[in-house]
Amino acid sequence: MRYEIENNKIMLYDADTFTPEGALASGQVFRFGQTEKGTWWVISGGNRAEIEEITPKNYIISTTNPNFFVKYFDFDTNYDIILSRLNEHEILRSALKYSRGVRLLRQPLDEVIINFIVSANNNIPRIRNSVNKIAEKFGKKMPWGYSFPTLKDLSNATIEDFQEFGCGYRSGYLVDTIKILNETDFLERVQKMDTKQARRELLTLKGVGPKVADCILLFGMNRFDVFPVDTWIYKVYREEFSGKATNREQIADFFVNLFGMDSGYCQQYLFYYKRKHITLR
DNA sequence: CCCCAGGGCCCGT
């Protein structure tokens, strides 16, 4: 797989380890969709990209910010090496084959924190709805829609605002955490810490428990020695690994001990495999 | 009416 940047486009060739659906419809990101023509779009921060498949495994990604999306889609990482290591585990082989196009998106940290507080005990269509409404109310108007709001943009958002967006009892957590992030140097400090330290620190935020902390570390901080355990991964653990533990932190430890620095990639492949299909609408 | 969703909080033991 290789890419070239031309003006406002990324040309992606021989994409064996990327598909728009695997990258976007894999529960890492919530402001994405598919047009009537079948092209995929995604918004992150103040950036939007549209992905068109020209011929099989060859794509044109149109965006005003190609460099942002090269990093976002992680095109400089060689997934063949990661996949060959994971493929040594026979138990993973069918899942890895199914999840060929999944990638670990490198997203803005503040956006990930907000999105995954909303995600707790929630389902993906509802998360998408809430996050889009947050953007429409507090983001900046762009030619193509609304940017995802910065923490400053959100500093005046109230509990009632978030309740109106369907965030339910998470609304108070959001207000509380936004205040901490705006009024302290939390984000600056946490990014300098090692994974275990950063995880402990993230757990002090309202609405951030073990699973959400691991998602923040994985999707927003590029820490791959974590294994977020949600209901789908819990099913994988029981059904594919015949696991008996019920404590989710113990299950996360089990997987990290098994897959080490490839844990984050492995988790995402397994989630996509078990979750199968995310309905768009 | 039930159960479920990329769970966390808060309280008891």
Next chain:
DNA sequence: ACGGGCCATGGG
């Protein structure tokens, strides 16, 4: 450290 009740909200 661990378990259990409770929590908004919409869909199946």
